[in-house]
Amino acid sequence: MSAWWSQVRAEWVKAYSLRTTWVCLGLVILISIGLGALISWVSASSWGVGSTADRLQYDPVRTAQAGVLVAQFVVGVLGVLLVSTEYSSKLITVSLSALSRRRTIVLAKLFVTASLVVVVGEVVAFSSYFVSRAVLLGYGGKVVAHDSAALQMHSVFIPVLALSQGGVLRATAMAGVYLAMLSMIGVALGFLLRSGAAAISVFVGALLLLPIIVQLLPSGLGGDINPFLPTNLGSAMMVDVLSHNAYGGNFLSWDSALGWLGLYVVVVVVAGIWRLVRSDVGR
């Protein structure tokens, strides 16, 4: 058996034998499906009272994935904790003395964490889509044709987009992919910073504080940076074709957003591996 595969099996045992893993994944399931359903219900039940502008802006696909806004923090924290518990408990010293290639330990942990999150994330994303679709249909929503003429119809009745329509399947699937990528950033930050508190602070800061700071910049510069913020890359991945047009220049195309977020993941992972390989551990 290869050292890589045996390490993946080891990391799998570590992940499933920690209650944190199941608590976090359970939270992701509850929050994601629940929040998507809740916001869809609020939008649908108040459709008649809302302004025309609100109705025109309504994006049924992204609203279904509203839970991602919260779940992204949960999976990031999960990624961090899977690493930081090893450092705080000094288990890392045992893990490393059991392994000659340190890079493998980082990659195996990334692989296991991302696999868990992507499976749970996809189940959650499609559940959210169907639950929220059921809610909208229950309030008289109609499956609309996917063209710009339909946009005008939005003001008349609650739009429901089918998975077969432009980019809807991809937008929904990307919710799970986005969560998996953020969990990888969490794992890599854990290896880079070693302390759970520090890694979680940086993670939350990148997601919550960066947008605030960018807003303070002059609008030209801020507008240039804005699409490259991790949260906006995620949004760009999760909007369907029609809504993407509606958002104008705020989002990159979904595939370049995926590419950029992938680049961020690679950078943090390389930094995490660099710290683990280069330095003494656990003293």
Next chain:
Amino acid sequence: MHTRTEGSGVSAKGLTKIYGGKAAVNDLSFEVTPSMVTGFLGPNGAGKSTTMRLIMGLDRPSGGSVLVGGRAHQDLKWPLREIGGLLESEALVSGRSARAHLLALARSNAISKKRVAEVLELVGLASVAKKRAGSFSLGMRQRLGLATALLGDPGVLILDEPFNGLDPEGIFWMRTLLRGLAKEGRTVLVSSHLMSEVSLVADNLVVIGQGRLLASNSVSGFLAEHGRSTLVVRSDDQEKLSRELRRRGAVVEELGDELVVHHSDGAVVGASALGVGVVLSELSVRSDSLEDIFMELTSGSAEYQGVHK
């Protein structure tokens, strides 16, 4: 059980580790031989743990090398099967069961699930295997740490202060186990800051202080090389006898009604007594214990010392 290759000991050559400009381990060379228990002694802060971390591949040497069975740690494909370590008995995630802890490590080195059950049985934790490791006492953690070290049935065992936290029964159990492991041909290195802990189990001793080697020898060689014996003498005229002994080159201390004689032996004392016509009422030999020698050897190198009164 795999067969152990001859000479799969631990060999340090010029091993040096510098932390923040200070040498924790300084040009240290020693051999740890198979089939024996080697006691690794030194006061707190002498560099024992650092040396063990270097052996286990956790720290990179600043100079020199340390090899396990002729190979560096990073060249071992399945390290747990070659070298088992107990460096931090606290090294477990408290929410995880003992069994899951061991299973994860077993998986990492392609060791069977059956072996996990075996080592749990061996260290006496089989009945609590599914309990959270966080609920374990210090002694149970030491046992789990030992199970971790033994998991891959390695030829070399590196145990840092394994007696810590054990009750007298546990200490006896640990000694018996260590002796048994050495008898099976394994190389066993056991660190301690207390000579009394290892003197009953060790065949060889490596003593360090402030990162430097102070002595490396078998226990009997260590006693012969560093031990001194003194004579305790009583007679009917101590003054006359001590004058004669001093004339013959002995160093004599008068302690109450006893004479304590250094650098001499029984024959000289007997001859002196006969020469000056003194009747001996007691002549006994007091040898330095390993403990005494250890204290003497390391007295100059203890990092933190209290005031002796």
